[in-house]
Amino acid sequence: MTPLDQLQVFKAMHDSPHARLEHSAHLGDGLAAALWNNRHDARDYEAPSHHTLSCYIADGTGTFRRDRPGHTGAPDKLCIMPAGSASHWVVNGSIRLAHLYISQEQFALGCVSLLDREPRELQLQEATFLDDPEQARRFRQLIALDWDEPAERLLTSSLAHEILDHALLSQVGLRQGLRLKGGLAAHQRRQLSEYVEGHLDQPLSLGELAALCNLSEYHFARMFRESFGLPPHQYLLARRLAKARQLLRYGQLPLGEVALLCGFASASHFSNRFRQALGATPGAYRTALKS
Template identity: 60%
Template sequence: MSELADYQVFQTLSRSRAQLERSAAMGDGIAAAIWSNAHDATGYSTPGHHTIGCYLGGGLGTFRRDQPGLKGAPDKLCILPAEHQSAWVVNGELRFMHLYFDVEQFALSALRLLDKEPRELQLRERTFIDEPLQSARFRALTQLDWREPAERLLCSSLANAILDHSLLSHSGRRFDLQVKGGLAAHQRKGLIDYIEQHLDQPLSIDQLAQSVALSPYHFARMFSLSFGVAPHRYVLSRRLQRGAQLLRHSRLAVGEIALACGFASASHFSNRFRASFQATPGQYRLALVGHA
C-alpha cells in the first residue's frame, strides 16, 4: 500500500469502510486499485491527482450529494480531476476500479497528444457516463495479474490508453486561469523538435537554453511553466518513450537502443527503464512486441 501513499483518493478510501481487493503501481505516475464498498459515505477535496473510475458491479444506489438524481450502475465511468471536490453516498453494495494519474503524467500526455501547454488545459469532471470502449478496457485490466511483470506492462498500456482517451474526449481550455510567463508557442515547438532531433546526444540545460536564446536560470523556470515538468524530466521521458518504441518496433540490441536514446550504457538505460516501467527492457519487449 505504501506505493500508493501519494494518492489522496486512495488514502481516503483506505480510511473509509471500503475494502481494498488489490492495488499496484503501474509506473510513470499511474496506479490502480479495485475496491468493494457498501452502506458508506465518503468525499474527496482537491486530491492533487486525477482519478478515473469504472463501476464493476452494483452501485445502483450510489450517488453524489450534489447530484442526487444520478445513480451509478455497472460500467458507468467517473472522471475526477485533481482539483475537484465531491461527496458520495453508497447505498447497497458497490465494486469499482480506480486508476490514479499524477499531474505530471497528464502534462506529458497533453504535450504528446495535443501539443498544448498543460497549464492551459483541464480535465473535465464527469459523473456516471457511458463509454463502452473505456469500460471494456477497465474490464480487461481486472483480468490481468498485476504482480506478474509481463501482464503489468499490458496493464500499463491499457491504463495509458484510458488516460489518452479521457484527455482527448474530456479536456478543454481553462478560462479561469490567467496564464503568465512561460515560453512562446514557437519556442515551445522549437524546443520539442530540437529535443527529438538530439535524443541520441547529451542535452544540458545550457544547450537547451541557448537554442531559445535564454539564460539557463530563466529557461528552466519558463520551461517548467510551459511544459508542466522540469527540463530534465521531460528529456528523460522522451528518451524512455523512444526506447520503448524501439524495443517494440525494432530488433536492435538493448545496448544499441541505449545509445540511440542518449544513455551512457545499457545498464544506465535498463535502470531508468525499470524505474519508469516497472520492468526491464527485456521483459517489456517480450510482453509487448506482439501487441505493437
Template identity: 60%
Template sequence: MSQSLQHQVFQALNRSRAQLERSVQLADGLALAQWRNAHDATQYNTPGHHTFGCYLEGGYGTFRRDLPQLKGAPQRLCILPAEHQSAWVVNGELRFIHLYVSPQPFALGAVQLLDREPRELQLQERTFIEDPQQAGRFRQLALLDWQEPGERLLCSSLSQAILDQALLTQVGRRNGLQLKGGLAPQTRRRLQEYIEAHLEQPLGLAELAEQAALSSYHFARMFTQSFGLPPHRYVLMRRLQRATEQLTSSPHELGDIALACGFASASHFSTRFRQHFGATPSQYRAARCI
C-alpha cells in the first residue's frame, strides 16, 4: 500500500500526470516513492527537503527547461537540494525512484561523517549524472518489497547509504558564508565526545549546557544552530544509531541493549525504535542477520 507523503516534490508530482506506483516512509526523515510518467511537465520550488532521483526505464526525452542539452536515461541520477528550483519537460515514457531526505538526517550526517556544521554545507545540484554505485543501490531498492518489514529495513539501510555517499562526494561549503552564533568548533567536538561517552546515562539539558559553560536557554539555541537539530533530538538519534550497531554486532538481550544505549526500559526502547524505523528491534535484528 502506498503512503501519501508530505514532501513538496512528492506533492508536485501527485498534482501532475505522473502515476504513483508505490511509496513508503522509512526511518525518520527518509522516504521513497516510485513513479511512472509520460508526456508531462512539472516544476519544483525550494521544497525544503533534498531529493535524490534515479531513472529506472526510459527518460530519453526528459530534460530541465534551463538545461535542455541534458537528457535523461536509465541509471542516470539527479540531486535536487532543498533550496533548488527547476522545471521539467517529460517527452516519452519513464519510470523512476525518488528518495526524499528531510533536513535532520542530512544534519546528523554532516556532523557525524564530515565533522562540520550542517549550515556550513551545501548539497550540490546535479542533473543526469552517472554514478554506478549509487545507481546500483537504487536498482536494489526497485527489487525490494517496501511493505515487508524486513525488506523495508533494508530499504532504510540502502537509503542511508545513498545519503552518506552524497555527503562524502556531493557536498561543498556554502559560498560567501559568514556564520553567526552557534558553538565554537572545539566546543561542538567536546560535546560530541561527551555525549558519546555518556549515552547510557541520563543526559539533561543543564548537564550538557555545563559542558559548554552556557545557560540552558542559550545552549539549546546555539546547539541547534551548530548541530542542525535540538539537543534532545541529537541524543536520541545517537542512541538509536548505537542500538542498531549493537543489535547487529552483539548477542545481548534487548533489555541490556536498551540500558546500554540510555533507554529507561526495553518497552521504551522498543517504542522509540519503532517510531523511528517503522519496525521493532527484534525485526531489525532478524532482518540484518538474514
C-alpha cells in the first residue's frame, strides 16, 4: 500500500498542528490503520485516492461537516469517506477517532469476490455519523490490539478485513447513470473468476486466461484490468493469498501443502510472497490466529 504519509486523509490529519497521532500501522493487503486525537481544528479532505472508514472512539459531539452544521458526531458514530469524495470538517472541543484506510485495489477485489460485480459498476456510499454497533465494536477491538506486536498486528489485519467486508455488504451501491465501455462481458468475468478459483493450485499463464475469452494477451490484459480493477497477475496473487489465509486459519495442513494447494512453486516462494503482503510468515499468521 502507499506509504501512510502519502495517503491524503492521513496527511491532512498529520499536517494539522492540533491533531496528534497515537498509533498507525500498515496491515497488509492494501489496508492501514491510524488512531488520532484532535481538538479545536478544521480539516479538508480533497478527493483522496483511497477509501477511509472512521469510527469516533470518544467525544466528537462538537464535530460536524461544514455543509451540515446541525449534524454532529458522538462516540461510536461512523463516517465513510469514499475515494474521490471531498469533505470539510470542523472540530469544536475534542475527539478521539480511528481511521481505516483502504486501497482502491483492495476494494476492487472485494467487489469481484464478495459481490460478484465489476468494481467500476459500484461505489462506496458516503455516510456521516452512521449508527452501526457491529462495526463500532470491531473498531474498538481493533484499537485495543498492539499494532507493534507482530501477532496482534495480524489479528488487527483480520479485523480490518471484517470491517471492509461488512462495508462492502452494507454500504456499496450501483453508480448512477454509468454507461460502461470496454472491459469483459459479465459472463466472461464470471467464467474467469470461477476458472481461477478452481485452478489456484496450478500454474496459470496470461495466455491461458486470454484463450478462455478468445482474446489476444494484450487486449485481454487491458480489458481484464477495466473489469476487475487490477491486472491479471495481481488478481491471481491476491486470490492465492486469500485461499492461503483461509487454509491457515481453519486447517492444519503442513505449510508445504498449503503452498502447493495455492499454486506457489515452493514453501520458500510462498513464505516470501505471504510476508511481502502481510508482513509476517505463514507460520506466524497461523499461530497468531490460533492463539
